[in-house]
Amino acid sequence: MRQRLANHTIEDVLALPDDAPRVELRDGVLVVVPSPTIGHQNIGNLLWMWLRQHAPVDLTPATAVGVAINYRNSLEPDVVLLKRPVAADHHYFEAEQVMLAVEVVSPGTRRRDRLEKPADYADAGIPHYWRIEQNPVHVYAYDLVDGRYELAADSAEELIVAKPFDIRLRVRDITP
Template sequence: MTALPDWMRPPREEGWFAEDLDRLPEAPRHTELIDGALVFMMSPQRWWHGHLVTMLTVALMEQAPSDVSVGREMTIKLDERNRPEPDLLLTTAAYDGDRTWFSPDEVRLVIEVVSPESAHRDRTVKLRKYAEAGIPHYWCIEDEDGAPVVHVYELDEPTGAYAPAGIFRGTLKRPVPFEISLDLDKLTPPRTK
């Protein structure tokens, strides 16, 4: 067994804090902070996942109003011990090429594309944490025999929890956070036999 590299050791007894992520240049890409623990994307990303995220990015950029930007692979500082990195987000923040995270009040929609290794976090942990942070909209996208299925949630402000707003196959039309119309079947290439 090899010893852990020094950068993997928490800087304090309480573990990691959100600002620590900006001081970890050795950390792998897509390192998140969940409850003070570093979470690494260790398994290779599937082509389906990467292609879907790219196509969805383009589709949302084409439809977003001028005051909304699509962010990819950016973290959200939910609190001092949580800084997850969703696959996509929609933000109203002004562009700053040096920024490394967004605050929850700058984020209108978070999108997670479920991978086998992230399924529990995407379906339960992040669902709860994004809602508690007050992010108004959350989409969790699943792979159903090669086709994307979008589980849509809206924040119920009185309870501070997400309420299911629909499960979409084939097409998705939503009036919030802005008018969105997606042909989900066009987001992934057809399967060849």
């Protein structure tokens, strides 16, 4: 169902009870985030683990956290890489603290993950965005250049990029 009034803010999202479903805020409209499949979760969790083992000490990965894009928009990327320090009791982070946002594409999220979310992340100034396609797993890495994402690298075998740090990610390491 679609909400009729689009007047919610990030404050409304933050005031939701702990047992509320995951939501994103899109132009003031609360959008329930669907539960990811096991395959989707496995890719995200394996990437989180890889980032935890390889990221420099000034960066920390997280899953299932929100990014406050602005007062009327928030997103819940599958994986983020945050600049330290990171408050352990926060569920939402300012876009300025996000170095990398990652979306694992599922059938129900294709349009948003491929078109809408990259534009929102770019508008928020998040320097790096990765899109991971499933079946087969293929990683697309984008860097923010002049307010838009440009493809930096992509691979179904080994992703090699210099930003946000020197990365040589074997795709099989994040493939369930």
